[in-house]
Amino acid sequence: xxxxxxxxxxxxxxxxxxxxxxxxxxxxHETEIHxxxxxxxxxxxxxxxxxPNGAIPIDEINAKEVPRLKSHDEEFNRxxxxxxxxxxxxxxxxxxxxxxxxxxxxxxxxxxxxVLYVSGEESLVQIKGRADRMKxxxxxxxxxxxxxxxxxxxxxxxxxxxxxxxxxxxTMQSPTVDALPxxxxxxxxxxxxxxxxxxxxxxAVILIGHITKDGQLAGPKVLEHIVDTVLQFEGDxxxxxxxxxxxxxxxxxxxxLGIYEMQSxxxxxxxxxxxxxxxxxxxxxxxxxxxxxxxxxRPLLIETQSLVSPSYYGTPQRSxxxxxxxxxxxxxxxxxxxxxxxxxxxxxxxxIAGGIKVTDPGADLAVIASFLSSCIEQFTxxxxxxxxxxxxxxxxxxxVSRILQRxxxxxxxxxxxxxxxAQHKKAxxxxxxxLSLQLISHIRELID
Numbered sequence: 001x002x003x004x005x006x007x008x009x010x011x012x013x014x015x016x017x018x019x020x021x022x023x024x025x026x027x028x029h030e031t032e033i034h035x036x037x038x039x040x041x042x043x044x045x046x047x048x049x050x051x052p053n054g055a056i057p058i059d060e061i062n063a064k065e066v067p068r069l070k071s072h073d074e075e076f077n078r079x080x081x082x083x084x085x086x087x088x089x090x091x092x093x094x095x096x097x098x099x100x101x102x103x104x105x106x107x108x109x110x111x112x113x114x115v116l117y118v119s120g121e122e123s124l125v126q127i128k129g130r131a132d133r134m135k136x137x138x139x140x141x142x143x144x145x146x147x148x149x150x151x152x153x154x155x156x157x158x159x160x161x162x163x164x165x166x167x168x169x170x171t172m173q174s175p176t177v178d179a180l181p182x183x184x185x186x187x188x189x190x191x192x193x194x195x196x197x198x199x200x201x202x203x204a205v206i207l208i209g210h211i212t213k214d215g216q217l218a219g220p221k222v223l224e225h226i227v228d229t230v231l232q233f234e235g236d237x238x239x240x241x242x243x244x245x246x247x248x249x250x251x252x253x254x255x256x257l258g259i260y261e262m263q264s265x266x267x268x269x270x271x272x273x274x275x276x277x278x279x280x281x282x283x284x285x286x287x288x289x290x291x292x293x294x295x296x297x298r299p300l301l302i303e304t305q306s307l308v309s310p311s312y313y314g315t316p317q318r319s320x321x322x323x324x325x326x327x328x329x330x331x332x333x334x335x336x337x338x339x340x341x342x343x344x345x346x347x348x349x350x351x352i353a354g355g356i357k358v359t360d361p362g363a364d365l366a367v368i369a370s371f372l373s374s375c376i377e378q379f380t381x382x383x384x385x386x387x388x389x390x391x392x393x394x395x396x397x398x399x400v401s402r403i404l405q406r407x408x409x410x411x412x413x414x415x416x417x418x419x420x421x422a423q424h425k426k427a428x429x430x431x432x433x434x435l436s437l438q439l440i441s442h443i444r445e446l447i448d
C-alpha cells in the first residue's frame with residue numbers, strides 16, 4: 001500500500017497532510033499497487049520490441065527521418081505538425097459535447113492505415129450511428145468497447161494496427177492499480193502504459209481527455225508531461241465553429257490553430273478562417289478596427305470591437321471576450337495617460353469577433369485604434385486598414401514577430417493600409433507590394 005498525491009502524483013509510504021512536492025493539503029489517498037500482474041506483464045512482454053539495454057554513443061544512433069501518418073484532414077495534419085508521428089502519444093481535451101469523439105472518429109474512418117478505436121463510454125451501436133452520418137467508405141477502422149488496458153494490448157497485437165484512439169483516458173483501468181477508473185492513480189498508470197507501448201512499438205496513440213470546470217485537463221499534471229502533444233478543442237455549443245489549438249508539440253510548432261465548422265455530417269475544416277473573423281458589413285463601424293495576429297505559423301486578420309460608454313454605476317465595468325482582461329486594463333490605463341482621453345471613469349467593453357481567443361501582443365494596436373474610434377463620435381477607422389503592434393507602458397509601439405508575413409496576408413485580403421511600429425523599417429525595406437505602410441513610434445500618432 002502506498003499513498004499518492006492527487007494533485008502531483010507524489011508517492012509516499014505513509015500518509016501526510018501536506019504534500020512536500022506541490023505543497024497541497026489533504027491530497028494523499030491510499031492506493032494498492034500490484035507490482036506483478038500476470039495478465040498485464042504477459043501482454044506487454046509479448047508486444048515488447050526493445051533494443052539492447054544500456055547507454056550508447058550519440059553518433060552511433062541512426063536518426064533517420066520517420067514518415068508521418070497523414071489523415072484526410074489537412075487542418076488536423078497542420079496542427080499536429082504535418083501529420084501524426086509514429087510512436088507518439090497525443091492528448092486532446094475539451095468540454096463535454098464539444099465534438100472530441102466526432103473529430104477523432106471522423107479521422108479514424110478516413111485513415112488509410114488500420115485504426116483501432118477503443119471506447120469506454122459508448123456502445124458499438126452508438127458509434128456506428130454517428131459513423132453512418134459521416135458517410136465513410138473504408139474498412140480500416142476497427143471498433144472496440146473495452147476499459148481493461150491488458151485486453152486492449154492483446155487486441156492490438158492481434159489486429160496489428162497503426163493508430164490507436166482511446167475514448168477516453170478517464171474510463172480506462174489498469175489491473176496493476178487497485179483504484180476506481182478516473183482516479184489520479186489510474187489515469188497516471190494507464191497513460192504510462194500507453195506511452196511505453198507507443199514508444200516501444202512505433203504505434204501512434206491518441207487519448208481523449210475530460211476537462212475540469214476550470215478548463216484544465218482532468219487528472220494529474222504529470223499526464224500533460226507524459227504525452228508528446230496536447231491539443232485543446234474549444235468552442236461554444238451554441239455556435240457552429242470549433243477551434244483546435246496545439247498547446248504542446250514535441251514534433252512541430254506549438255500554438256498552431258485549426259478551425260472547424262460543425263455540420264450534420266460531421267466537422268468540416270475551414271480553410272479560410274479570416275473570412276469568418278472579418279465582418280462584411282458596410283454600415284456603421286464606430287469602435288471597430290482590423291488587426292493581424294499570428295497563430296502558430298499562420299497570420300490571421302481579426303476584427304476588434306470596442307464600446308466606450310458613460311458609466312452609470314459607482315465602479316466602471318471592464319469586460320472582454322476573446323482578450324486577456326488584465327491586458328485590457330493595462331491598455332485602458334496607457335490610452336488615458338498617453339493620449340489624454342478620459343476613459344478611466346467609463347465602461348469599456350471589448351470583443352474579438354469570430355469566437356477566437358487572442359494571446360498575440362500584436363493585437364494591442366488594433367485595440368487602441370478601436371478605443372479611439374469609440375471615443376470620438378461619428379469617427380470610424382478605415383475599413384481597409386490593418387493595425388499591428390505591441391503597446392508598451394510609455395505608449396510606444398513595439399515591433400512584433402514575422403511582420404513581413406503579416407503584411408503579405410493583409411495584402412492578400414485586399415487591404416490598402418498597414419499601420420505598425422517604426423522599428424520595422426529595416427525589416428520592411430524589401431517589401432515591394434501594393435500596401436501603403438504607415439510606421440509609427442507612439443500611439444499619439446494614431447490621431448494624425
